[in-house]
Amino acid sequence: QVQLVESGGGLVQAGGSLSLSCVASGSTFTINVVGWYRQAPGKQRELVASSSSSGGLKYADSVTGRFTISRDNTKNTVYLQMNNLKPEDTAVYYCGADLSITTLTGTGVYRYWGQGTQVTVSS
Numbered sequence: 001q002v003q004l005v006e007s008g009g010g011l012v013q014a015g016g017s018l019s020l021s022c023v024a025s026g027s028t029f030t031i032n033v034v035g036w037y038r039q040a041p042g043k044q045r046e047l048v049a050s051s052s053s054s055g056g057l058k059y060a061d062s063v064t065g066r067f068t069i070s071r072d073n074t075k076n077t078v079y080l081q082m083n084n085l086k087p088e089d090t091a092v093y094y095c096g097a098d099l100s101i102t103t104l105t106g107t108g109v110y111r112y113w114g115q116g117t118q119v120t121v122s123s
Helices: none
Strands: 003-007 010-013 018-025 029-039 046-051 057-059 067-072 077-082 091-103 106-113 117-122
Touching: 003 091, 003 106, 018 029, 018 091, 018 117, 029 067, 029 077, 046 067, 046 077, 057 067, 077 091
Parallel strands: 010 117
Antiparallel strands: 003 018, 018 077, 029 046, 029 091, 046 057, 067 077, 091 106, 091 117
């Protein structure tokens, strides 16, 4: 059973920094694309940043230059360093990953989500 577990959320003042971590564990797998998403109250979940297995990185325009996504494949962990946080960054942040899993019947790609971690930025 694969699990994604986020940590590192909290309360910070505007201009401050937080670092989020997401660890994948469980079955034997390969992480393909992994991303950080966020959902603010009353809004749809949106992509914040993503990292592909080939090294490609994508960022939402609203966080470019402030957030940095990185991954350590040896630890099955992805990080999100958030600097110069703004009140509009307040949301629940989720880790989402597409994992290649090989079973006796073959290899498939499956999407998994973490439980989310709250980030609150006060003005």
